[in-house]
Amino acid sequence: MRRITWFQRGSALLCCGALGFLGLHAHDRTAQTTIPVLQVHGDSIVYATLSELEEAADIIAFVRPVTPFLGREHVNSFYSDGAIQDFYTKSRVDMLKTFKDVNGAVGAARTFEMIEPVGLVEQGSRRLKLQIEGYSETESGKTYLVFLKSNGLGGYSVINMNNGKIISDKTQEIAQDVEEIGIDGLKLRAEARGRYRL
Amino acid sequence: MQRISGFSLLLSGAVLLGSCAQQPLSQTPDTASDPTVIRPLDTWCGGKTGNGTSATYYDASVSSSQWGFDYTSTFDQARAQWSGISSRVALNKTSSTANNPDKYYVGNTSSAGLLGLTTPYIYRNGVLVDGSQNLDDVWEKTNVSIYDNTFQQNGFTATERLGTATHELGHSLKLAHPGQGSCRVTAIPDGTTAVMVQGRKAYGVQQYDKRELKAFWGL
Numbered sequence: 001m002r003r004i005t006w007f008q009r010g011s012a013l014l015c016c017g018a019l020g021f022l023g024l025h026a027h028d029r030t031a032q033t034t035i036p037v038l039q040v041h042g043d044s045i046v047y048a049t050l051s052e053l054e055e056a057a058d059i060i061a062f063v064r065p066v067t068p069f070l071g072r073e074h075v076n077s078f079y080s081d082g083a084i085q086d087f088y089t090k091s092r093v094d095m096l097k098t099f100k101d102v103n104g105a106v107g108a109a110r111t112f113e114m115i116e117p118v119g120l121v122e123q124g125s126r127r128l129k130l131q132i133e134g135y136s137e138t139e140s141g142k143t144y145l146v147f148l149k150s151n152g153l154g155g156y157s158v159i160n161m162n163n164g165k166i167i168s169d170k171t172q173e174i175a176q177d178v179e180e181i182g183i184d185g186l187k188l189r190a191e192a193r194g195r196y197r198l
Numbered sequence: 199m200q201r202i203s204g205f206s207l208l209l210s211g212a213v214l215l216g217s218c219a220q221q222p223l224s225q226t227p228d229t230a231s232d233p234t235v236i237r238p239l240d241t242w243c244g245g246k247t248g249n250g251t252s253a254t255y256y257d258a259s260v261s262s263s264q265w266g267f268d269y270t271s272t273f274d275q276a277r278a279q280w281s282g283i284s285s286r287v288a289l290n291k292t293s294s295t296a297n298n299p300d301k302y303y304v305g306n307t308s309s310a311g312l313l314g315l316t317t318p319y320i321y322r323n324g325v326l327v328d329g330s331q332n333l334d335d336v337w338e339k340t341n342v343s344i345y346d347n348t349f350q351q352n353g354f355t356a357t358e359r360l361g362t363a364t365h366e367l368g369h370s371l372k373l374a375h376p377g378q379g380s381c382r383v384t385a386i387p388d389g390t391t392a393v394m395v396q397g398r399k400a401y402g403v404q405q406y407d408k409r410e411l412k413a414f415w416g417l
Binding site for chain 2: 046
């Protein structure tokens with residue numbers, strides 16, 4: 001059998017590593033780019049100040065999502081003619097610290113399922129990510145201050161769209177949030193960071 | 199020296215690639231900061247099939263007895279709010295689903311605080327698809343939803359429900375939230391009210407809304 005030199009062995013390993021790296025990145029890029037992101041416009045209750053938001057929320061807490069977005073449960077409901085009625089994502093989060101829990105829904109639980117106004121929807125042959133008013137989902141492994149309210153249907157969802165969740169590390173606040181939140185939102189967030197020591 | 203066959207090298211490479219390709223969905227990264235996200239610009243251009251005149255169809259959910267509220271009247275009043283402002287705008291009720299009328303719905307939502315949504319549809323390669331990706335396209339039709347459970351939970355009056363319905367119908371006429379259009383951007387002066395502002399409101403079409411409607415569709 002032909003002998004393989006250290007140089008050949010090293011080159012082969014390098015090639016494998018490079019191919020593996022490219023393969024991994026191709027997979028990530030596919031996951032990110034093959035799902036078009038659509039922003040759906042509408043109307044929602046706006047809480048312009050922190051005190052209004054705190055009063056409206058049933059749960060105020062530091063949370064950390066457990067699962068990456070694509071691995072979460074995405075729920076759709078439809079009208080009788082097949083048109084989409086509602087879409088949302090159930091995000092399992094670790095409860096790090098609870099400041100308000102008026103209905104005792106969290107209690108001593110270490111994890112909780114919160115609803116986010118964003119979801120994956122199948123439309124014909126296409127899979128779409130729909131964001132309500134530009135709401136961007138929480139990311140797994142990152143810590144957020146969230147304001148949740150009962151939806152009257154047994155769940156608790158983020159209220160005030162992007163101004164109902166504030167990432168703890170300000171440097172990781174994505175540009176989309178800042179664009180959407182406006183002047184009142186910037187003030188609200190700054191106030192929340194001070195009050196909750198983010 | 200240890201001998202490595204070409205086959206074993208090939209095999210290890212294939213295993214490495216295979217492990218990457220079969221990475222489970224749940225391990226893929228989040229896309230919240232994805233720079234490829236397509237975002238609408240600041241106004242909605244492009245018009246609408248039929249221009250400002252749209253046939254509007256009430257889905258059976260509008261008159262459903264489960265709500266205990268007359269949403270047919272709510273949508274009737276909301277349509278009337280937008281009439282008589284521009285000679286080129288009319289939302290005419292139809293009992294037929296032929297020719298892609300705008301459709302109105304009443305439903306429930308799991309997103310607390312969500313009042314309504316409007317989804318535009320466009321033709322792409324002969325197929326009617328969700329047009330939210332590019333709001334400046336010519337819309338073929340829209341689907342308008344308002345959510346009863348949010349109204350009930352927050353004690354909305356009939357006037358406030360009408361405010362939401364009127365807001366959504368404004369979207370169906372290509373009006374964006376003030377300052378967020380892509381075709382025309384008009385900053386709303388402090389203290390000015392507009393039905394196209396987001397949030398709870400106990401009023402209908404205001405001067406700002408009328409001005410924007412006429413500026414877009416004509417007098």
